[in-house]
Amino acid sequence: MRRLHPILIVIVMGMVASDSGHAAIVLNATLTNAQENPPVVPTTSTGAARPASFGTGLFTLNDSLTAMSFTATIFNIDVTGAQTPDQNDDLSVAHIHASPTVTLLTNGPVVWGFFGAPFNDNMPNDFSMTPFTTGVGGVFSGKWDAPEGNNTTLSAQLDNILTGRSYINFHTTQFGGGEIRGALVPEPSTLAMLAAAAVTLLGFRRRQAR
Secondary structure, eight states, X not given: OOOXXXXXXXXXXXXXXXXXXXXXXXXXXXXXXXTSSSOOXXXXXXXXXXXXXXXXXXXXXXXXXXXXXXXXXXXXXXXSSOSXXXXXXXXXXXXXXXXXXXXXXXXOOEEEEEESSSOOOOSTTOOEEEEOSSSSEEEEEEEEETTOOSSSOXXXXXXXXXXXXXXXXXXXXXXXTOSEEEEOEEOHHHHHHHHHHHHHHHHHHHHHHO
């Protein structure tokens, strides 16, 4: 997929800002073991099968594209280290990864960490993690603000985020490279907005070429 042209980013910002003051850029993620590269099959420390882990994520970019809030719910990963007696399913770290070369079959570097190291959700009161009261898993929420990032910034990663070259990844004791992963995918209304912006950009380029 081609890189998002900087002018397209500006167009999108204008469209979002005019949408009744509400953020319109929303992305979703469905996290599974199969999306890891390579795919993983969770087991206990004795080699017995354990339930497949999975999750969902919702991401919202604000009107000015200076912050991205998220909520992710994960299942069958021990988020406290005390939800199950086995250590294999213990959550170790969690991040957003991105790169111009990321695809469904390739991995990318950490661009923003929100659990464990690196921890980049540094603005006060942004991050929270709520373990399930029954069952295994929990709910995570946070906000990637403009100054934050793992040797990068949100602004620098917008192209990757809006064009399917980013993913959220939860890592465990058993799978240090990641146990569940999900690509950040714009929801249909956001895709329609980006398509409209692309048409506007095409018209702009044609006028420039005359």
